[in-house]
Amino acid sequence: MMKFYDHLFNADQLEEMKNEILNLRRENKHIDEVDLFSDCALGFGVVPSVDKHGEYLTDIIQKDFGREYIYSHSYARMYLKGGVLRPHIDKRDLDITLTVNIYSTVDKIWPIYASDTVYTGDRFSDIDANTLPNHHKFNIGPGQGAAILGTTHPHWRDTLECGEDDYYIQVFYHWTRMQNIPLHVFTAFKS
Numbered sequence: 109m110m111k112f113y114d115h116l117f118n119a120d121q122l123e124e125m126k127n128e129i130l131n132l133r134r135e136n137k138h139i140d141e142v143d144l145f146s147d148c149a150l151g152f153g154v155v156p157s158v159d160k161h162g163e164y165l166t167d168i169i170q171k172d173f174g175r176e177y178i179y180s181h182s183y184a185r186m187y188l189k190g191g192v193l194r195p196h197i198d199k200r201d202l203d204i205t206l207t208v209n210i211y212s213t214v215d216k217i218w219p220i221y222a223s224d225t226v227y228t229g230d231r232f233s234d235i236d237a238n239t240l241p242n243h244h245k246f247n248i249g250p251g252q253g254a255a256i257l258g259t260t261h262p263h264w265r266d267t268l269e270c271g272e273d274d275y276y277i278q279v280f281y282h283w284t285r286m287q288n289i290p291l292h293v294f295t296a297f298k299s
């Protein structure tokens with residue numbers, strides 16, 4: 109299942125998140141992400157003005173996907189020129205990922221693609237997007253988002269083509285299916 113959300117945040121909320129992320133960048137409080145799945149990206153981890161919306165979004169996600177999905181965490185990322193998201197599935201336990209566009213200096217939409225295919229292979233192996241049937245293309249504008257079952261449906265973005273100083277701010281919210289939450293986490297809640 110995949111779901112597009114047309115209006116998740118208002119202008120003030122987007123502005124608050126954008127400003128906090130830009131401040132963190134100014135203070136060099138980010139990591140350069142160069143890994144198997146993304147290049148030319150800066151990672152900011154859990155940003156308070158982003159993560160505080162987790163509860164509000166959980167209501168929306170649980171209505172559409174089911175109450176067995178428990179909020180895990182958020183993650184903020186800035187993509188720079190040449191940024192790319194190679195076809196992949198998400199880490200085990202991150203059963204739902206909601207991708208939200210916060211802000212971009214680029215005046216064209218940078219779409220994310222996801223396949224209906226239920227992929228059961230190794231997430232680290234090369235997934236050839238051209239062999240995956242039923243692509244969905246999500247044009248996510250500011251304040252909009254797309255939620256997918258990211259551990260089963262391969263998803264990707266093409267290379268971000270833009271000016272040297274341009275950037276694109278995305279945040280991700282993750283939910284874990286209750287049955288996939290490790291037992292020691294429940295034990296920690298109880299103690």
Ligand SMILES: [Fe+2]
Pocket residue numbers: 196197198205258263
């Ligand atoms: Fe992903």
